[in-house]
Amino acid sequence: MNNRCILQPALLLCFSTTALSLRYNLLRLQQFNSSVECQKLLEQLNERPAECLSDRMDFKIPKEIKHPQQFQKAQAAFVIYEMLKDIFHVFKKSYYNPDWNNTIVTDLLRELHQQMVLLNTMVVEKLGEENKRQAYSMIILRLKSYYVRIRMYLEAKEYSSCAWTVVREELYWNFSFINRLTDKFQN
DSSP, X not given: OHHXXXXXXXXXXXXXXXXXXXXXXXXXXXXXXXXXXXXXXXXXXXXXXXGGGGGOOOOOOOHHHHSOTTOOHHHHHHHHHHHHHHHHHHHHXXXXXXTSOHHHHHHHHHHHHHHHHHHHHHTGGGSOHHHHHHHSSHHHHHHHHHHHHHHHHHHHTTTOHHHHHHHHHHHHHHHHHHHHHHGGGOO
């Protein structure tokens, strides 16, 4: 009798852990594919980078994003969600380059939105309040400051083609960092 009482919760825990692991593996694959697609779309918006070398700027992405060894799966998912949300807002709320193909920008926004919805559904909304507070630490505040610097740069440069070229390149590299964070989803 006692063995049966112990066996049921043990099996439930085992199945729950397996299901969570499968969810993260699926999320990892989908996030990687989405990042690659976003990078391809950003490449299609390529401008004339040689003319814009003097406009380059170091926006100072937080070092934790470049080297994400300390993140747990849920924290990494939350950071990725915040990055996608901020990238989305750079394109949605800023006056993007009028020389760009509107369809490509729309496709990029759609891809970003779909990935945010997926992350939110699979991970972010399931985080407990304590995990959200931990994840929403100084790293998120530094990340928010990073994207504010990008938006302020665009505004200061009056959304010029060269400013957008610099920002497009910066955001392109964001997806490489997102893929590093996505690696945290691996078992």
